Amino acid sequence: xxxxxxxxxxxxxxxxxxxxxxxxxxxxxxxxxxxxxxxxxxxxxxxxxxxxxxxxxxxxxxxxxxxxxxxxxxxxxxxxxxxxxxxxxxxxxxxxxxxxxxxxxxxxxx
Amino acid sequence: xxxxxxxxxxxxxxxxxxxxxxxxxxxxxxxxxxxxxxxxxxxxxxxxxxxxxxxxxxxxxxxxxxxxxxxxxxxxxxxxxxxxxxxxxxxxxxxxxxxxxxxxxxxxxxxxxxxxx
Numbered sequence: 001x002x003x004x005x006x007x008x009x010x011x012x013x014x015x016x017x018x019x020x021x022x023x024x025x026x027x028x029x030x031x032x033x034x035x036x037x038x039x040x041x042x043x044x045x046x047x048x049x050x051x052x053x054x055x056x057x058x059x060x061x062x063x064x065x066x067x068x069x070x071x072x073x074x075x076x077x078x079x080x081x082x083x084x085x086x087x088x089x090x091x092x093x094x095x096x097x098x099x100x101x102x103x104x105x106x107x108x109x110x
Numbered sequence: 111x112x113x114x115x116x117x118x119x120x121x122x123x124x125x126x127x128x129x130x131x132x133x134x135x136x137x138x139x140x141x142x143x144x145x146x147x148x149x150x151x152x153x154x155x156x157x158x159x160x161x162x163x164x165x166x167x168x169x170x171x172x173x174x175x176x177x178x179x180x181x182x183x184x185x186x187x188x189x190x191x192x193x194x195x196x197x198x199x200x201x202x203x204x205x206x207x208x209x210x211x212x213x214x215x216x217x218x219x220x221x222x223x224x225x226x227x
Binding site for chain 2: 006032034036043044045046049086088090097098099100101102103
């Protein structure tokens with residue numbers, strides 16, 4: 001069965017520090033991975049997807065098939081990055097549901 | 111509409127009552143999803159519609175939960191004989207046809223917060 005694991009419920013860092021939100025998945029096929037973000041009092045929204053290989057708001061994520069990981073990284077955290085982050089997986093190029101991790105709350109302190 | 115609309119935004123009900131939650135997806139989006147968001151549980155998949163059919167109902171927690179979608183548009187999630195553990199935010203999302211650009215990217219609604227007393 002597909003599964004997404006985010007081991008940290010809460011990650012607290014100081015402004016300007018590097019941040020890494022961990023995501024591991026289990027899936028036998030070729031997955032499509034996403035990071036979604038939910039800022040306070042806002043809707044859940046897409047942050048980035050692995051097939052785009054893009055950097056959004058300074059965040060990047062690399063799919064490591066050997067380690068079955070898709071960690072989200074940013075070299076210098078900003079206070080406005082404080083939010084709930086969810087890693088999600090879907091079978092590549094097929095219809096169907098997204099499986100989400102339990103989420104990691106990022107708190108960036110001044 | 112411009113986004114995914116959900117109603118009601120807040121619902122407080124007594125244990126044992128039935129509730130209906132409504133989702134109006136983005137016009138033209140063929141796929142529609144229901145998720146449940148609760149503290150400590152993250153985002154829990156409930157059901158997925160492609161058009162009017164539901165190829166995946168595997169996430170519905172019990173037979174008290176049901177959902178339908180008519181006309182390939184609006185969907186209703188019904189919870190019968192509500193229990194306190196049903197208290198959560200119920201999120202709806204939609205996405206374009208699987209062959210379209212942007213397929214597989216979900217657009218979420220603001221959610222319906224259900225409180226069962």
